[in-house]
Amino acid sequence: MLPTTELVAFWRRLGTYPNLPDKGSFGEPVDTIEIGPFDPKYRNDVASVILPIQQSELSIPISLEAQPDLMDIPRYYQKDNGNFWVALDKERVVGTVALQDIGQQQGALRKMFVTRAYRGPELGVSGGLLKKLLAWCRERGLRGVFLGTSSKYPAVHRFYEKNGFKQIGRQELPPSFPVMGLDDRFYALEL
């Protein structure tokens, strides 16, 4: 069962109950999403967002322990030109994205996950996370961002394509790009 705030945000998006009172009446702060850099105090919350999506929605049998990057986000991501951002709804983590510095002024986009009730362009959570990452890349003078995903996820393809990413072949990836087990479709954005 979804918490009330998520359920109401979901109903609004679906238009299930057109006469719902104004936003906020149920305590769902859908207009108060903030995006900021990861702080270790969010470590467990980040895992609570990512793991259910991986395990239940994407049916990937993976544990937290099998993802050392999530166990130590500052060490894996928040160094060199890398970073990790969280989307917060009143201090509750509802989305994540990571940039890994892969050298040569290039980055790998990883860990893009948004809690289901917070998806869609209306709330702007995924778009906001991506914008934050790309602004950071431009500030740092990065030349390109690369990512890998699975051919099984059409919503993911659509999301990146509508945001300017171009599909590339595996052989076009920089040699230092970390290809993950399920990756069979790759994208790049030149900055």
Ligand SMILES: CC(C)(COP(=O)(O)OP(=O)(O)OC[C@H]1O[C@@H](n2cnc3c(N)ncnc32)[C@H](O)[C@@H]1OP(=O)(O)O)[C@@H](O)C(=O)NCCC(=O)NCCS
């Ligand atoms: C990837 C993700 C962050 C994108 O966020 P989002 O808020 O859903 O993104 P948007 O709604 O802006 O864009 C998704 C697009 O896919 C479309 N879409 C959704 N389901 C779809 C489907 N089954 N087939 C085709 N397109 C689909 C949406 O309509 C939307 O396109 P539109 O804006 O033209 O209508 C989010 O879907 C997510 O967390 N997914 C699960 C985690 C995941 O797969 N991460 C990537 C691992 S590689």
